[in-house]
């Protein structure tokens with residue numbers, strides 16, 4: 001059996017519906033900021049219990065727009081050391097400075113104690129990243145800490161479509177959340193992103209920033225340092241159709257994750273990250289920790305030899321180990337260094353079969369039995 005690292009799922013009906021929508025865009029000439037974008041925004045806002053949603057060209061531009069709207073120029077923003085390049089790069093592109101904090105080894109996401117230690121008088125905001133689609137149970141405490149210290153909280157929800165903690169969806173804990181609709185995410189628009197917020201001013205700023213900083217779509221002065229951060233209608237058409245599949249995809253991914261969790265429990269040498277009470281994860285990733293000192297490359301190669309391709313880590317190399325970010329200020333980051341070095345992500349697909357999941361589990365069992 002061969003299991004790819006990711007599988008992007010568009011069934012026959014969904015492809016037909018996307019083609020119908022793209023055909024209508026081509027016939028009418030409504031190719032950007034049109035009815036599909038509005039429908040995506042309305043559906044995304046509803047699904048995430050958020051008053052407003054603004055579709056953008058990518059998750060990265062969604063983040064940069066939020067940081068520009070909040071005004072980070074010359075100011076410091078605390079970012080977890082374990083995240084994707086774009087989280088920190090968006091702060092820098094918006095004119096801010098990044099300070100790194102450590103993560104909780106049970107969630108791979110920002111650790112409240114490390115965050116508290118990282119806050120300085122220069123800090124204006126904090127970014128929390130819902131790693132792998134899990135909304136950490138620490139997020140309410142982090143939001144409270146931010147409130148108490150007078151700094152804003154932004155959620156990088158690039159991984160977390162439809163995820164929640166105690167019924168509260170990703171994107172609603174801070175002033176705004178930025179989602180990615182990149183192809184490998186749980187749902188995609190090809191390329192794209194979405195900002196959700198309950199702050200009407202922020203929504204209005206986002207709308208202006210994404211269209212070249214123009215005061216209005218049909219003309220007007222350029223009043224902000226925006227860019228071409230619009231979502232095209234063909235992209236929005238793909239996104240609308242995939243949004244309709246989100247709950248079904250999460251259900252299937254959760255079933256696979258439950259099989260993995262159960263299958264790995266008796267196996268030595270590997271431990272699945274827990275799913276804490278109150279958490280609904282979309283299982284963008286299924287994260288497990290190998291024992292300290294384990295050779296991850298050898299483990300993954302042995303899985304590949306059996307046809308199983310593990311998906312990319314979140315993340316193998318933390319930001320402070322990236323050459324471009326080597327000079328970012330930070331305190332001790334022991335948990336980040338540890339979990340980045342030894343976690344693995346087993347493949348999860350939105351249409352994965354139980355047989356495929358069983359094959360992944362038996363392959364992991366074999367590899368760990370062979371290699372110890």
Ligand SMILES: Cc1ncc(COP(=O)(O)O)c(C=O)c1O
Nearest residue numbers: 058059060084086158180181182
């Ligand atoms: C944590 C995180 N933030 C931001 C992004 C950027 O999203 P995009 O690729 O849509 O620009 C990604 C995407 O991979 C991500 O994983």
